[in-house]
Amino acid sequence: MRHPRLILAAGAATLPLAFAAPAHADQAVNFTLAPQNNSGATADATITAADDGSLHVRIEGSGFTPGMPHAQHIHGATDGSMDFFCPTPDADKNGDGQVATEEAVDQYGGVVVSLTTKGDTSADSGLALDRFPKADAGGNLDYERTIPAAQVPDGFVDNLQHLHIVQHGLDVNGNDKYDLEGLGESVFAKSLGVEGVPEEGTNPATCGEVTPVGAVDTGAGSTQGVEQLPLLAFGGIALAGASGAVWVRRRFADAS
Amino acid sequence: MAPGSTTKGSRRRARAISSLVGGVLAVTGAVAVGTAVAGQDPAPPGGPREAQPSHAGSTPADSGQQRGSAHAGRDGPRASPPAMQWSRPVRVSIPRIGVTSGLEDLGLDAQGVMRTPQDPARAGWFTPGPAPGVAGAAVIAGHVTWDQQPAVFFRLGQMRRGDRVEVTRDDGTTAVFTVSRVAEFEKRSFPTGAVYGRTDRPELRLITCGGSYDSRSNSYAANLIVWADLTGSRLSTTR
Numbered sequence: 356m357r358h359p360r361l362i363l364a365a366g367a368a369t370l371p372l373a374f375a376a377p378a379h380a381d382q383a384v385n386f387t388l389a390p391q392n393n394s395g396a397t398a399d400a401t402i403t404a405a406d407d408g409s410l411h412v413r414i415e416g417s418g419f420t421p422g423m424p425h426a427q428h429i430h431g432a433t434d435g436s437m438d439f440f441c442p443t444p445d446a447d448k449n450g451d452g453q454v455a456t457e458e459a460v461d462q463y464g465g466v467v468v469s470l471t472t473k474g475d476t477s478a479d480s481g482l483a484l485d486r487f488p489k490a491d492a493g494g495n496l497d498y499e500r501t502i503p504a505a506q507v508p509d510g511f512v513d514n515l516q517h518l519h520i521v522q523h524g525l526d527v528n529g530n531d532k533y534d535l536e537g538l539g540e541s542v543f544a545k546s547l548g549v550e551g552v553p554e555e556g557t558n559p560a561t562c563g564e565v566t567p568v569g570a571v572d573t574g575a576g577s578t579q580g581v582e583q584l585p586l587l588a589f590g591g592i593a594l595a596g597a598s599g600a601v602w603v604r605r606r607f608a609d610a611s
Numbered sequence: 612m613a614p615g616s617t618t619k620g621s622r623r624r625a626r627a628i629s630s631l632v633g634g635v636l637a638v639t640g641a642v643a644v645g646t647a648v649a650g651q652d653p654a655p656p657g658g659p660r661e662a663q664p665s666h667a668g669s670t671p672a673d674s675g676q677q678r679g680s681a682h683a684g685r686d687g688p689r690a691s692p693p694a695m696q697w698s699r700p701v702r703v704s705i706p707r708i709g710v711t712s713g714l715e716d717l718g719l720d721a722q723g724v725m726r727t728p729q730d731p732a733r734a735g736w737f738t739p740g741p742a743p744g745v746a747g748a749a750v751i752a753g754h755v756t757w758d759q760q761p762a763v764f765f766r767l768g769q770m771r772r773g774d775r776v777e778v779t780r781d782d783g784t785t786a787v788f789t790v791s792r793v794a795e796f797e798k799r800s801f802p803t804g805a806v807y808g809r810t811d812r813p814e815l816r817l818i819t820c821g822g823s824y825d826s827r828s829n830s831y832a833a834n835l836i837v838w839a840d841l842t843g844s845r846l847s848t849t850r
Contacts (some may be wrong), residue, residue, distance in 0.1 A: 380721045425705050437738050438697040443746035445694060491848035516739040565739035566749070566807045567725035570798035572756040573764065574655075574820030574831045588618050594637065 356463075358435055381405050382512065386520050388416065389531030391442060392453050395527035396560045398496065401430075402520075404512040407454065411428030412470060413563065416495050419490035419560065422525040423533055426487045427498070428478075429468040431518035433510035439464035441519055441562035456543040456557050462518050464560060468499065476506050482544060483557065496522070516565050525560040647711055649660075655755045656768035656794040657821050660836045665793045695744035696775060696843055698782035700736050705817075707774040708766040710734075717752060725750075731757030734764065740765045742808065743778040744786035744841060748810050751778075752818040755831070768793070770837050771834035785847045788815045788839035795821045806836060813841035 381403055388398035391507040398416025400526070404413060419425055442459035445556045449458070472488055480486065490496040511518075527537040538554035692735045715728045715735035728735040734753035741747030754762035774790040796802055806816050815838075822833025 360792040382719075382721050383723045384719060385723050387804070387808065438742070440697070440741050440745060440747055441809060443694060445746070445831070557747075562809075564809070565719065565743075567719055567737070567802075568741075570728065570796075570801040570834050571725055571752050571818045572820070572830060573727050573752050573818060573834070574728060574762070574824070575759070594641065598633075 374444055377512060378498075378505040382515065383570060384515050384564035387566040387567050388414075388520060388522065388561035390418075390475050391440070391459075391521075391559040394418070394560035396494075396496075396522065396525070398520075398522065398561055398563065400520050400563055402515060404507075406510075406517060408507060410468075410502040410507055410511070411500075412502065412543075414470070414520070414521065414522075415495075416490075417493075419493050419494045419496045419522075420524055421490050421494045421531055422555070423490050423524055423526075424484045424487045424489045426482065426484060427464040427470040428521055429440075429518050430521050431464040431467055431514065432466060433508055435510075436464070437517050439517070439592065441564055442559065451538075451539060453527075453554075453558050455554065456541075456559060457546065458557065459521075459562075461558055463466065463521055466501070467511065467518060468506075470500070472498075472500065476502050477508075480556075482547060482549060482552075494576065499538045509510045518565075519564045520561075521559050522561045523559055524556050525558055526553060532590055555574065570607065613685050613725075644737055651728075654824070655761070655765050655821065657833075658768045658770070658795045679785075691812050692841060692843055694746040695786060695843075696782065697742050697745050697783060698780040698784065699750070700743045700751075700778045700780050700786075702779040703734050703817075704777040704779070705767075705770070705772070705774070706777075710763060710766075710801075712753065712763050714751065717750075724785075725752065728751055728754060728763075731760075731762035741779070743788070743815050744780060744784070744813055744844065746811055746813050748807060748814045748816055748818045749806065750818065755819040755821065756836070757843075764817070764835075767817060767819045767823060767837060768795070768835050770817075776817065776839050778815070779847050785845050786813070786815075786841055787843040787845065789837045789842040790837055791810075792838040793835070794838075795833045797822065797833050801834060802836070805838075815839040815841070 357587040367397070378501065383401055383403045385398040388400060388404070390396055396416060396418040398414050400412070403411040440462055440605045442454045444454065446454045446458050446462050466478040466481045469476050469478065469483065471480050471483055471486040473486055474480070488496055488498045522532060526532065533553040533556035535553050541554045541557040542554040543557050622719065641738060648751070700714055702711065702713055712734045715733055717726050717728065717735035717737045720726055725737060731754040734751050737752065739752035741749045743749040753764035755764050755767070756762050770790055770793050772790050772792065777787040777792065778786045778788070780786060817837040819832070819835050820831035821835035822831050823833050
């Protein structure tokens with residue numbers, strides 16, 4: 356048995372820690388939103404699931420079409436699926452150079468939460484352009500909202516790490532607005548029965564996956580430095596004893 | 612018996628005893644020290660040192676929109692195979708360092724930091740990120756040492772550009788990656804964008820610890836990171 360007292364002491368030290376952790380702690384998850392469809396827009400987001408069941412969402416972005424509303428949603432699934440991810444250029448099935456919302460949905464999944472500025476946050480508000488944040492004159496898009504627990508879908512917190520944030524709306528023809536001249540009419544909006552919405556307004560501008568904070572703690576107890584200290588010490592003492600014996604022997608030899 | 616001869620005799624006896632004791636101690640000591648020294652594990656091998664993270668525009672790696680790509684512009688465009696369908700990775704195999712490991716699931720802790728494998732002999736897949744083989748940067752992490760013993764990624768610092776890394780997946784396919792870069796970063800300047808950042812092509816990152824070890828905080832000062840690109844895929848012979 357190896358250092359039984361030490362193991363007991365270590366066990367006793369970890370017990371309070373194990374029980375000290377609350378059953379539900381705030382869970383903060385960061386997302387890094389990268390441009391989609393060469394929009395030039397980027398954003399950083401943090402979603403904090405509080406222990407009272409509410410969600411705090413904060414998004415800070417830049418490079419968006421100024422003055423225009425940008426639909427934004429949390430996408431994926433809340434059933435444990437991990438197979439959704441931000442769309443890649445090969446999702447552009449019709450080859451028009453843009454991954455449209457209806458082309459991207461297979462990769463990033465359905466709307467789980469609509470990040471509106473007020474009111475409903477369900478998938479029903481997915482196209483509620485009057486309740487999505489507008490970018491300022493400099494193209495900055497800041498958003499902050501606390502969504503009450505009652506509006507948070509079942510299973511959301513357990514699946515938070517596997518969800519994505521998507522922001523829509525970009526300006527392809529450089530006139531600082533969404534218009535039919537850019538990419539024509541939105542196929543996606545039309546499929547939902549809304550006519551006359553420019554495709555520029557509904558195509559994804561950014562998509563963000565979870566980004567861990569900081570570095571990775573993949574090592575404890577290095578192999579560098581001195582190991583097997585007790586054996587080394589024992590050997591050292593034995594060698595010291597041997598030299599002592601040699602000294603004793605010399606003394607007696609000198610005396611004779 | 613004359614007193615002189617008694618003294619002489621006891622001296623002889625003392626000499627003999629001290630010789631015997633000295634000899635035994637010398638042999639025991641030498642064996643103990645020798646065993647202890649032979650039992651010392653070397654510090655894990657490190658990779659090329661990169662003290663600073665790649666700032667935007669400062670290296671080809673971070674230029675343009677391919678923030679996560681390790682070699683965009685460095686090698687020029689390289690023909691890469693199409694992305695694979697999503698499938699859960701089950702095993703990573705790294706021939707250069709003789710590692711084959713099953714994979715744990717790695718998520719985030721409450722602070723948003725990536726968890727590390729519970730079993731030091733196994734690597735783990737970061738489940739919030741892409742699966743190896745699909746577009747994006749898939750991440751597999753493993754410990755370098757644990758409890759003063761080498762762990763699964765102990766020799767990751769020996770990886771070199773061009774080395775092969777294979778990931779066997781649940782759908783019976785194997786994603787084959789080729790190493791493009793190996794580098795060590797101080798943890799305080801961990802290159803988050805270049806590791807987890809968006810890539811349009813399928814890529815893989817292997818992460819372990821490196822740098823100097825602080826026994827007081829029980830942690831390493833650096834992370835050793837391997838960047839790799841998907842260069843092929845095949846049906847697995849075994850699953």
